[in-house]
Amino acid sequence: ETNLEVFYAWPDHKVFHEPIAEAFTKANPDVSISFRAAAPSYDEAVQTLIRQGMASQLPDVHYVGFNVMRTLVNRGLLDPIYDLVGEEDMIAEGYTKQVLALGQVDGKQYGLPFAMSTPVVYCNADLVAQAGGDADHIPTNWNDFIALSGKIAALGDGTAGMYYELGVDDWTTQNLVRNFGGQMMNDAETEIAFDGPAGQAAVKLFERFHTEGGQLPIDQRAARQMFTAGKLGFYFASAGGVRGMEKDIGDRFRLRTAQQPLGVENATMPTGGMVAVILTKDPEKRVAAWKFIKFATGPEGQSIVVPNTGYMPTNTLALDKDHLGTFYEKNPNWFTSVKQTPRARPWFSWPGDNGVEIGVVIRDEMTAIANGTKKPDAALADMTSQVRALLPKTN
Amino acid sequence: MASHGLDIQSVSKRFGDVEVLSDISLSVRAGEFVTLLGPSGCGKSTLLRIVAGLEHPDTGSIGIDDRSIDHVAPKDRGVAFVFQNYALYPHLTAYQNIAAPLVMRELTAMQRLPFIGRRLPGAASVHVSIDERVRKTADKLQIGSLLHRRPGELSGGQRQRVAVGRALVRAPQLFLMDEPLANLDAGLRIHMRSEIARLHQEIGATTLFVTHDQAEAAALSDRVAVIFGGRIRQFAAPQELYRDPVDLEVARFLTQPFLNVLETPVPIAGRVTIGGLHVAVRDTEGAAKPGKLAFRPEHATLVAAGKPGALPVIVKRIEHSGTDAHVFVDLQAGATGLVVRIASEEASSLRPDAATALLIDSERAWFFPNGGARHLVGRARAA
Amino acid sequence: MASHGLDIQSVSKRFGDVEVLSDISLSVRAGEFVTLLGPSGCGKSTLLRIVAGLEHPDTGSIGIDDRSIDHVAPKDRGVAFVFQNYALYPHLTAYQNIAAPLVMRELTAMQRLPFIGRRLPGAASVHVSIDERVRKTADKLQIGSLLHRRPGELSGGQRQRVAVGRALVRAPQLFLMDEPLANLDAGLRIHMRSEIARLHQEIGATTLFVTHDQAEAAALSDRVAVIFGGRIRQFAAPQELYRDPVDLEVARFLTQPFLNVLETPVPIAGRVTIGGLHVAVRDTEGAAKPGKLAFRPEHATLVAAGKPGALPVIVKRIEHSGTDAHVFVDLQAGATGLVVRIASEEASSLRPDAATALLIDSERAWFFPNGGARHLVGRARAA
Amino acid sequence: MAILTENAGPSYFRPRSSAAARERSLAGTVLALPAALLLAALLLGPSGLVLVLSFSDASLGLSSVHFVGLSNYLRMLDDPGFAISIRNTALYVVIVVPLSILLGLGAALQIERRTALKGFYRTAYFLPVAATLVALATAWEVILHPTFGFANAVLSRVGVEPARFLSSPDSALYALAVIGVWQLIGFNMILFLAGLSTIPRELYEAAAIDGADRGLNRFLLVTWPMLAPVTLFVTVMTVIRAFSVFETVAVLTQGGPMKSTTVVLYTLYEEGFRYFRVGYASAIAVSFFAFVLLLSLVQTRASDRNRWSTR
Amino acid sequence: MSRQFPAYLASLSAHGVLMAGAIIMVFPFFWMLLASFTAQSEIFNGGLLPSPSFVGAIENYTTALTAIPLFRFMLNGVIVCGAILVLQILIAVPCGYALAKLPFPGRPLLFSAVLLGLLIPIQIPTIPLYIAIANLGLLDSYAALILPWAISVFAIFLFRQFFASFPDDVLDAARLDGFSEFSIVWRIVLPSAWPAIAAFSIFSIVSHWNDLYWPLVVITDPDLMTPPLGIAYFRQAGEGAGHVGALMAGGVLVTAPLIVLFLFTQRHFVRGLTLARH
Ligand SMILES: Nc1ncnc2c1ncn2[C@@H]1O[C@H](COP(=O)(O)OP(=O)(O)OP(=O)(O)O)[C@@H](O)[C@H]1O
Ligand SMILES: Nc1ncnc2c1ncn2[C@@H]1O[C@H](COP(=O)(O)OP(=O)(O)OP(=O)(O)O)[C@@H](O)[C@H]1O
Ligand SMILES: [Mg+2]
Ligand SMILES: [Mg+2]
Numbered sequence A: 001e002t003n004l005e006v007f008y009a010w011p012d013h014k015v016f017h018e019p020i021a022e023a024f025t026k027a028n029p030d031v032s033i034s035f036r037a038a039a040p041s042y043d044e045a046v047q048t049l050i051r052q053g054m055a056s057q058l059p060d061v062h063y064v065g066f067n068v069m070r071t072l073v074n075r076g077l078l079d080p081i082y083d084l085v086g087e088e089d090m091i092a093e094g095y096t097k098q099v100l101a102l103g104q105v106d107g108k109q110y111g112l113p114f115a116m117s118t119p120v121v122y123c124n125a126d127l128v129a130q131a132g133g134d135a136d137h138i139p140t141n142w143n144d145f146i147a148l149s150g151k152i153a154a155l156g157d158g159t160a161g162m163y164y165e166l167g168v169d170d171w172t173t174q175n176l177v178r179n180f181g182g183q184m185m186n187d188a189e190t191e192i193a194f195d196g197p198a199g200q201a202a203v204k205l206f207e208r209f210h211t212e213g214g215q216l217p218i219d220q221r222a223a224r225q226m227f228t229a230g231k232l233g234f235y236f237a238s239a240g241g242v243r244g245m246e247k248d249i250g251d252r253f254r255l256r257t258a259q260q261p262l263g264v265e266n267a268t269m270p271t272g273g274m275v276a277v278i279l280t281k282d283p284e285k286r287v288a289a290w291k292f293i294k295f296a297t298g299p300e301g302q303s304i305v306v307p308n309t310g311y312m313p314t315n316t317l318a319l320d321k322d323h324l325g326t327f328y329e330k331n332p333n334w335f336t337s338v339k340q341t342p343r344a345r346p347w348f349s350w351p352g353d354n355g356v357e358i359g360v361v362i363r364d365e366m367t368a369i370a371n372g373t374k375k376p377d378a379a380l381a382d383m384t385s386q387v388r389a390l391l392p393k394t395n
Numbered sequence B, C: 001m002a003s004h005g006l007d008i009q010s011v012s013k014r015f016g017d018v019e020v021l022s023d024i025s026l027s028v029r030a031g032e033f034v035t036l037l038g039p040s041g042c043g044k045s046t047l048l049r050i051v052a053g054l055e056h057p058d059t060g061s062i063g064i065d066d067r068s069i070d071h072v073a074p075k076d077r078g079v080a081f082v083f084q085n086y087a088l089y090p091h092l093t094a095y096q097n098i099a100a101p102l103v104m105r106e107l108t109a110m111q112r113l114p115f116i117g118r119r120l121p122g123a124a125s126v127h128v129s130i131d132e133r134v135r136k137t138a139d140k141l142q143i144g145s146l147l148h149r150r151p152g153e154l155s156g157g158q159r160q161r162v163a164v165g166r167a168l169v170r171a172p173q174l175f176l177m178d179e180p181l182a183n184l185d186a187g188l189r190i191h192m193r194s195e196i197a198r199l200h201q202e203i204g205a206t207t208l209f210v211t212h213d214q215a216e217a218a219a220l221s222d223r224v225a226v227i228f229g230g231r232i233r234q235f236a237a238p239q240e241l242y243r244d245p246v247d248l249e250v251a252r253f254l255t256q257p258f259l260n261v262l263e264t265p266v267p268i269a270g271r272v273t274i275g276g277l278h279v280a281v282r283d284t285e286g287a288a289k290p291g292k293l294a295f296r297p298e299h300a301t302l303v304a305a306g307k308p309g310a311l312p313v314i315v316k317r318i319e320h321s322g323t324d325a326h327v328f329v330d331l332q333a334g335a336t337g338l339v340v341r342i343a344s345e346e347a348s349s350l351r352p353d354a355a356t357a358l359l360i361d362s363e364r365a366w367f368f369p370n371g372g373a374r375h376l377v378g379r380a381r382a383a
Numbered sequence D: 001m002a003i004l005t006e007n008a009g010p011s012y013f014r015p016r017s018s019a020a021a022r023e024r025s026l027a028g029t030v031l032a033l034p035a036a037l038l039l040a041a042l043l044l045g046p047s048g049l050v051l052v053l054s055f056s057d058a059s060l061g062l063s064s065v066h067f068v069g070l071s072n073y074l075r076m077l078d079d080p081g082f083a084i085s086i087r088n089t090a091l092y093v094v095i096v097v098p099l100s101i102l103l104g105l106g107a108a109l110q111i112e113r114r115t116a117l118k119g120f121y122r123t124a125y126f127l128p129v130a131a132t133l134v135a136l137a138t139a140w141e142v143i144l145h146p147t148f149g150f151a152n153a154v155l156s157r158v159g160v161e162p163a164r165f166l167s168s169p170d171s172a173l174y175a176l177a178v179i180g181v182w183q184l185i186g187f188n189m190i191l192f193l194a195g196l197s198t199i200p201r202e203l204y205e206a207a208a209i210d211g212a213d214r215g216l217n218r219f220l221l222v223t224w225p226m227l228a229p230v231t232l233f234v235t236v237m238t239v240i241r242a243f244s245v246f247e248t249v250a251v252l253t254q255g256g257p258m259k260s261t262t263v264v265l266y267t268l269y270e271e272g273f274r275y276f277r278v279g280y281a282s283a284i285a286v287s288f289f290a291f292v293l294l295l296s297l298v299q300t301r302a303s304d305r306n307r308w309s310t311r
Numbered sequence E: 001m002s003r004q005f006p007a008y009l010a011s012l013s014a015h016g017v018l019m020a021g022a023i024i025m026v027f028p029f030f031w032m033l034l035a036s037f038t039a040q041s042e043i044f045n046g047g048l049l050p051s052p053s054f055v056g057a058i059e060n061y062t063t064a065l066t067a068i069p070l071f072r073f074m075l076n077g078v079i080v081c082g083a084i085l086v087l088q089i090l091i092a093v094p095c096g097y098a099l100a101k102l103p104f105p106g107r108p109l110l111f112s113a114v115l116l117g118l119l120i121p122i123q124i125p126t127i128p129l130y131i132a133i134a135n136l137g138l139l140d141s142y143a144a145l146i147l148p149w150a151i152s153v154f155a156i157f158l159f160r161q162f163f164a165s166f167p168d169d170v171l172d173a174a175r176l177d178g179f180s181e182f183s184i185v186w187r188i189v190l191p192s193a194w195p196a197i198a199a200f201s202i203f204s205i206v207s208h209w210n211d212l213y214w215p216l217v218v219i220t221d222p223d224l225m226t227p228p229l230g231i232a233y234f235r236q237a238g239e240g241a242g243h244v245g246a247l248m249a250g251g252v253l254v255t256a257p258l259i260v261l262f263l264f265t266q267r268h269f270v271r272g273l274t275l276a277r278h
Helices: A011-027 A042-054 A066-074 A097-101 A125-130 A142-153 A171-179 A197-211 A220-228 A239-249 A283-297 A299-308 A321-330 A332-343 A355-370 A376-390 B044-052 B094-106 B123-140 B156-168 B186-203 B214-220 B238-243 B248-254 B344-348 C044-052 C094-106 C123-140 C156-168 C186-203 C214-220 C238-243 C248-254 C344-348 D019-053 D071-077 D080-113 D118-130 D133-143 D150-157 D172-196 D201-210 D215-243 D247-253 D264-274 D278-304 E005-036 E054-067 E070-101 E107-119 E126-135 E142-149 E153-164 E168-176 E181-192 E194-210 E213-218 E227-236 E244-274
Strands: A002-007 A031-035 A061-065 A111-117 A119-124 A160-164 A232-238 A255-258 A269-278 A344-346 B006-015 B018-028 B033-037 B059-064 B079-082 B174-178 B206-211 B223-228 B231-236 B260-264 B271-274 B277-280 B291-295 B300-303 B311-321 B324-331 B338-343 B355-360 B366-369 C006-015 C018-028 C033-037 C059-064 C079-082 C174-178 C206-211 C223-228 C231-236 C260-264 C271-274 C277-280 C291-295 C300-303 C311-321 C324-331 C338-343 C355-360 C366-369
Touching: A002 A042, A002 A283, A011 A031, A011 A283, A011 A299, A011 E227, A031 A283, A042 A061, A042 A066, A042 A355, A042 D264, A042 E126, A061 A066, A061 A111, A061 A283, A066 A269, A066 A355, A097 A111, A111 A239, A111 A283, A111 A299, A119 A125, A119 A171, A119 A239, A119 A332, A125 A142, A125 A232, A125 A255, A142 A160, A142 A197, A142 A232, A160 A197, A160 A220, A171 A197, A171 A269, A171 A355, A197 A355, A197 A376, A220 A232, A220 A239, A220 D133, A232 A239, A239 A255, A239 A332, A255 A332, A269 A283, A283 A299, A299 A321, A321 A332, A332 A344, A355 A376, B006 B044, B018 B044, B018 B059, B018 B231, B033 B044, B033 B214, B044 B079, B044 B174, B044 B206, B044 D201, B079 B156, B079 D201, B094 B123, B094 B156, B094 D201, B094 D215, B123 B156, B156 B186, B186 B214, B186 C311, B206 B214, B214 B238, B214 C311, B223 B238, B223 B248, B231 B238, B231 B248, B238 B248, B238 C311, B238 C344, B248 B291, B248 B366, B260 B271, B260 B338, B300 B338, B311 B344, B311 C186, B311 C214, B311 C238, B324 B344, B324 B355, B338 B344, B344 C238, C006 C044, C018 C044, C018 C059, C018 C231, C033 C044, C033 C214, C044 C079, C044 C174, C044 C206, C044 E168, C079 C156, C079 E168, C094 C123, C094 C156, C123 C156, C156 C186, C186 C214, C206 C214, C214 C238, C223 C238, C223 C248, C231 C238, C231 C248, C238 C248, C248 C291, C248 C366, C260 C271, C260 C338, C300 C338, C311 C344, C324 C344, C324 C355, C338 C344, D019 D278, D019 E070, D019 E107, D019 E126, D019 E153, D019 E181, D071 D278, D080 D118, D080 D172, D080 D215, D080 D264, D080 E005, D118 D172, D118 E005, D118 E194, D118 E244, D133 D150, D133 D172, D133 D247, D133 E005, D133 E227, D133 E244, D172 D215, D172 D247, D172 E005, D172 E244, D201 D215, D215 D278, D247 D264, D264 D278, D264 E126, D278 E107, D278 E126, E005 E054, E005 E244, E054 E070, E054 E244, E070 E107, E070 E142, E070 E153, E070 E181, E070 E194, E070 E227, E070 E244, E107 E153, E126 E142, E126 E213, E142 E213, E153 E194, E168 E181, E181 E194, E194 E227, E194 E244, E213 E227, E227 E244
Parallel strands: A002 A031, A002 A061, A160 A232, A269 A344, B033 B206, B033 B223, B079 B174, B174 B206, C033 C206, C033 C223, C079 C174, C174 C206
Antiparallel strands: A061 A269, A111 A269, A119 A232, A119 A255, B006 B018, B006 B059, B223 B231, B260 B291, B271 B277, B291 B366, B300 B355, B311 B324, B311 B355, B324 B338, C006 C018, C006 C059, C223 C231, C260 C291, C271 C277, C291 C366, C300 C355, C311 C324, C311 C355, C324 C338
């Protein structure tokens, strides 16, 4: 019997990781699964892995955040999975090219994407209605959206219009830049690109959220508490949290999800989510692990993940009638993200060792805009110079 | 220094369930030195603290010169207090300790400030006057050269003098001292005892002094109030206490370490019967109950066995202490552990287990009828 | 209990630069009660601790019954030690305190374990024997009913008895007591003093006792070693010490609180000159230097002014203490602060400032030539 | 008092030369040895290693280590992040130390004098010391919620603008300082209570008779000087604890918003365990320790001048 | 001292101030308790305080006890704190005694080292300690949680000060009675040091029960989590505040043992700090 140690980020993801493991061991009695304590975020998961790598106490399987997979590769903790894929035709097994790309670094496949999401707008339909809007058809351009949001803020009784969260990493900032058709770096990853026109539009828009859209400069936990308490009109966050959001809100108000407004026609958005990767170097274990991650990312695994979260499936086979087909019909809030998939692009991860710190720098500068302590231009300039200093010198 | 009389009227005090002082009345004349003498826990300190205003009596009242001070704060009562362990401020020098009561009274908070204080209007002259008085007091107590030291750097006797100085410097109406000598070693105790006597003679302040050492009380006081269990049992001059203790308990306390006590039946015609012998005792007149015959070791002698009126005894142990010796004897008729004080020379002829006889000085022995006080002729229990 | 003699030979000890003991030799006979008497800091405790093996002499040696114990560990010397503050184990009951030396010596670590211990082979009988001895000792000391109490729940005297019990229970060859009475109050001190005397009589163990109270030394000891500054000045029976102190310092120490000392020129024909008067002194024979005439308060009397051979004095203060009174007088010829002890009755006729005369008992006064000891006839300084 | 008197040292050691002396010295060595070894292995050794690492470019997980001289220290000098954390720490200490000492002292003084409710007060004030901060932090977070927190509800009732407390870079550090004070008052109060209980009652009575029977007079004449050794101990402990603030930051703000609450130890943690720059983190640790040490020495020196003994 | 009206008033106002302070000190606990009884849907209902209900209480406490193995965490807490405390005492008491009463070579040096150690914030040596523990393969073990804290300089200092005032004569008496230095430590010194031990225990237990920093670094196995680590994970479960009520229920359960402990020992605690000479 083989035992696989599995490590994942976000403790609340327990709700699907454990059922998947259960289903897997039922189907494969010769493999048992045990979990390590979940890390509170993708970043911290990687930090933990690096520390454990030092002590040779790595788990066997990990679900690594798209943005930090590169760090694992750089630290030599991951090997490509070509020893396992062999002749298998992954496309035939339901993984699209686009999806498989999410599991690659420098063109090499390191794992199978397990869950994806894009940022969506969570709407308090009651407040939207009070402000004269319609949650099922929220504005698709930023100007109208901000105007509506401002109206919600003006309702009084402690309501705020919107909250565009910055999160613990740079995901949502990337989203804004991409929303205006920009990128964080050029394709060759030699030069910063977010200081261009798209970036400038993004930071200006972010400022307007606060000046016109009724966003309060408060921290994310506080804002989320406000939203679930029914005091906030719009809340931007990963679609992956739909399930949790519904649970916390209960029947306090009507929750709708909507696609994000777009800054330019060719807007894209970063895909959040994780890749199932194999850390063990033991060939026998790798085989079992391969079986496991294929199961988890396959139709059965995905049909457990999606309803419990809000993530989109990474495997097209999961969309058939046996699995999730009818689910989306019944749950439109879940479908929003799927509708956005054409625009979904990989979550850009920073070259070099300082990805985590770059995320912090970006978040801090954005916070400065939110607090009104810096003008968007100045903040963007500072952001650029600081990020540049943290990028590898050789590039 | 003008002296003032102190009047304690019917003071009672209880702590929780315990009545610590019961209806204490005591008048101290101006300039008088009165000692409160009693066993540990009898309430001496409590009474003193009530007089100082540190504690409030449940009933009764305290007056100085016929003026009630019940509602006067301790610092305004004009009393000085010397504590058993001196209660010196450990962080202040002897000088500062002595000056403290003056500084606290005569200078404002601003004027007390280290450097500026002296320069404030009006402060300079007060500072000078305080300095003068502190130095005068220190000289009187012969601690002029120790003024810069902290209490930790002083010997017990020196600390005691600083404490007295702190009390003295204010020229108090009334001096209260709570066992100021108890913490000193024997030699120093006796030396400081005469210092206190000298000071009292010199200054003449009315003084209330607490001790549980009867020798100290006798050596110092004009009058002594013997307190037992929160009541004054006897209030009299030391010689009178020596001659005529009011009851057996007081007698025992005053004759430490040794009081000889013999059980007797009802006295008949001025005589009590002990072991078949009839012993004359001055004190039995009118007594109609059995009781106890008590006498001090020095109020008996050893005589040749067989002498009429003397009780046959066996010598057990002899303790020499210079001029005198204490001879421990057992009565052949039964009572054991009697002690006789005789001259050392006489004692050297005695050997343990020798048979001899005990002759009690009938003029000085006391008869205490059971369950009551001695019949004392015309003496108030407390003035 | 078999008694053993103790032999201290030329013991010296220094702490850093200070020579605390210099060449001390002392023989204690089996069963003898010897007291080390001296002022604080003179080295008494150090000597005792050296005998116990708690401290090691720099030179010299300690023997018991002519067998050197210099290399014997403290616990094996067969000595028992009673400490000044008793040094009881605060967390153990009186019973356990007394039993401790037996338990530690006679039981193995395993056998000492709380419940199991008793059940181990051979342990039961030892436990029973220990229990017996503890109870017997406690009964002897009359603390049988206190055995379950902790030291914190005992009075000073009771603690002292437990400490003695702990020393006694081992049936030691030698009893060492370091001021065991110093922490007790006056009454209790005298009581416990006779307890110790009784015990010594009963048990007869050789005892070395430390005190700085000469009355205690006199009351208890067969012989007293007076130590000053780390040297034995005089080693003699108490009466002899009383009669014939070897030098002024010893005399002063032994006559606390009062020794009268008068400066005199070289004595002529057995007389010294004081204030124009020639006073006869037994002691001057052979003295060829000026010196000091010293006498105890009880070795002088007050006589009518003008009596021949008496020194005219002025009465300053009278201190009554029962039978006797101390009269403080100043010599009209200059010396101040002399003290005379007279009977209380005689004193009552005296008033401060009265002129009277002082008659010194020439048979008992001592003459100390300057810079040397008295000329003592045929007495060894230390046996 | 056991821990609080500065001069509670051993009387003196008796110099010995004999076998018994050797035995005792041997026993001392054996008894102290486990502690000495562990002290070296767990505290001093690692701390010394930190000193060594501070001259290297060691990085967690990478095996190559190079000696880089003082460059970590030089980098510290012009690292704006580090400068900010120094400033934040200093500000935090300047607020927390005096406030928690004064309030702790005030509470102790008042509690000591009360007869009723003494046990209740003592427990109430001590509770935060025993608090599991992670749990209580959530309570604080909601109490200080920028819109519907209890604190703002109360503020708005008395007509004060709602504050964003932990969300605003202007106030977050102060909010943490308030929580810090809240946590430390009880600790200091207990130590002061212990100190107060050793002041002999007679001293207060002597002061009452000398004319200082209440208020500031009595405090200045008796209480304050008698508390001096305790105060020193409390101050040193509080300063160290305030400098070592970490958990509230880690749990409530993660150093944000905008680094407004990054403190030195948090930077140390981030550099060491998040960014894996062990060399740099070690340099921070070394400088930090040097500073704390210096400060404690200065404090002890300063109060040495006013020392007295109770003997 | 005087019984005038103002004094009475002063006492009243002092009680007022103290009570206000006490309320502030206790308020977060009170809030936590209230919230732990409040249904998730009622937590942010705009009221000044959470509004507890029976249903809410049941819901929260069940969630707290089922969502995370809280009892397991608390058991871990007990094991870890207990082991740390025992080790600290067993190591510090003999050392404190030796420092206070026995001359041995290196004593002044060791004492200086202890004083120095007192000033080192515990976070400083953690990086090398972590590396060492990782290299020994001890990550994710009780040993990793316990061993680094086996020595407490504070304990050594406290006991050393405590023993310094222990009468030398008692030790000499014990030596004469046949105690060896070791039996003196275990049979005389240790039993009479319990007030100091009680005081130290509170310090030790409070700080290790509540420590987050170190467990966060060395523990990833959920079976080994200590209460604060468990609560921290519980708190982060959910991308927002999650179940405040349930979280608070967990907080109450985790904090309660310490509060109860303090209630029972506070008297000894203060005494242990003050106890000087016997
Ligand atoms: N504040 C108090 N609360 C309760 N009981 C007290 C208080 N003060 C004194 N007592 C008790 O009152 C009694 C008398 O105490 P007090 O101090 O007056 O005795 P004392 O005669 O001075 O004894 P000592 O000679 O031992 O000093 C004692 O039993 C004491 O325990
Ligand atoms: N271990 C030591 N180190 C240095 N000096 C010491 C030591 N032990 C004792 N002394 C000094 O040696 C001298 C004699 O001390 P010892 O304790 O023997 O005196 P003592 O006669 O017992 O006095 P006391 O009556 O006060 O107990 C004192 O001056 C004391 O300070
Ligand atoms: Mg008293
Ligand atoms: Mg001594």
